[in-house]
C-alpha cells in the first residue's frame with residue numbers, strides 16, 4: 001500500500017517524510033526532484049503489549065510505503081502548473097496525503113508567493129478534478145462507440161459507472177464523495193482516478209501557533225467539509241527536531257514547546273485506516289506480528305496473507321480477540337471464559353483478532 005506526499009514546493013513534504021522515516025535530511029537532495037520511498041512501520045500499542053507478554057525473538061509491525069514526490073513549482077510565466085510527470089508520480093499511490101503550508105517563514109519561498117492554505121488545497125483539488133474529468137471524457141467517447149458495436153457485457157456495465165462519475169465531476173465534486181458499491185469500483189480500478197483516492201490533508205502549522213492548533217484545525221474542518229478528507233495538523237519543523245532526539249530528551253523538548261503528543265502516530269494510524277485496512281495478530285515465542293488485511297477479509301483470506309498454503313489448506317482458525325486476551329491473561333483462561341473460538345473460512349476477521357490457523 002502506497003501513500004504519496006503531494007503538494008506545492010516548500011510545503012514540508014520532505015521534512016515530514018524524513019521525520020516519519022526517522023532519517024536525517026539528506027542535504028544533497030534539497031532542491032532535487034527525486035522521489036524517495038520508505039517502508040514505515042505502523043505503530044500499534046496492542047502489538048507492543050503482546051510483545052511484552054510473549055517476549056518473542058522477533059516483533060514485526062504492519063507497514064505502509066511512503067512516497068515523497070517532487071513538489072509543484074512556479075514556472076517561468078509565474079504560474080504553478082501541474083505537469084504530466086507529476087500526475088504520473090501520483091497516480092500509482094493508493095492514497096494521497098496533501099502537505100499544505102500554514103507556517104510563515106520569510107526565509108522559505110512560497111511558489112505562489114503568499115501563505116494561503118485554503119487556496120493551496122483548492123488548487124490541488126481543482127487540478128486533480130480536471131485531470132480525472134479529462135481522462136473520463138476521453139474514455140466516455142470511446143466507450144459509447146464500443147458499447148454500440150460490441151456485445152461485451154463488461155463494457156456495458158462499465159458505461160453507466162463512468163457516466164455517473166463524469167456527472168459528479170462536472171458538478172465539481174471529487175469522486176471520493178460519490179457513493180459507489182464494490183462492483184462499481186471494480187470497473188474504475190484501471191483508471192487510477194486521483195479524486196477517488198482516499199485523502200488526508202496535513203496542515204503544516206507554524207511553530208508560533210502551538211497554542212491555537214485546535215482552533216486552526218477546526219477552522220479548516222468547516223471550510224473543507226465537502227472534501228471527505230481527514231485533516232491532521234502537524235508542526236513540520238518541531239516534529240523533525242523531535243525525531244532526531246534520544247527518547248529521554250523528547251519529553252523535555254515537548255514540554256518546552258508545550259506540545260502534548262507527536263502527530264506521527266496519528267498520521268500513520270489514519271493512513272492505515274483510510275486505506276480500508278486493519279490488523280490481526282499472530283503470537284508466539286518466535287514472533288509477535290501484526291498482519292495487514294482489508295477490512296472485509298474472511299478467515300481464509302487472512303490466512304492467505306500469511307502464506308498461500310494456509311489459504312489452500314485452510315481448515316479452521318482459532319480466534320481470541322486482543323481485548324479478551326488482555327482481560328483473561330492466557331489462552332487457557334480465555335477458553336474457560338468462552339472467549340476462545342474456532343471459526344470457519346467465511347468468518348469475517350475483526351481488527352485486533354489474534355489468530356492461529358489450523359491447516360492440513
Ligand SMILES: Nc1nc2c(ncn2[C@@H]2O[C@H](COP(=O)(O)OP(=O)(O)O)[C@@H](O)[C@H]2O)c(=O)[nH]1
Pocket residue numbers: 007008009010011012013014015016071099103104105108204205206207235236237238
Ligand atoms: N519554519 C518552518 N519551516 C519549515 C517547516 N516545515 C518545513 N520548513 C522548512 O521549509 C523548507 C522546505 O521544506 P521541505 O520539507 O524541503 O519542503 P518540500 O519542498 O515540500 O519537500 C525547508 O527549509 C524546511 O526546513 C515548519 O513547520 N516551520
Ligand SMILES: [Mg+2]
Pocket residue numbers: 013014069070071
Ligand atoms: Mg521535497
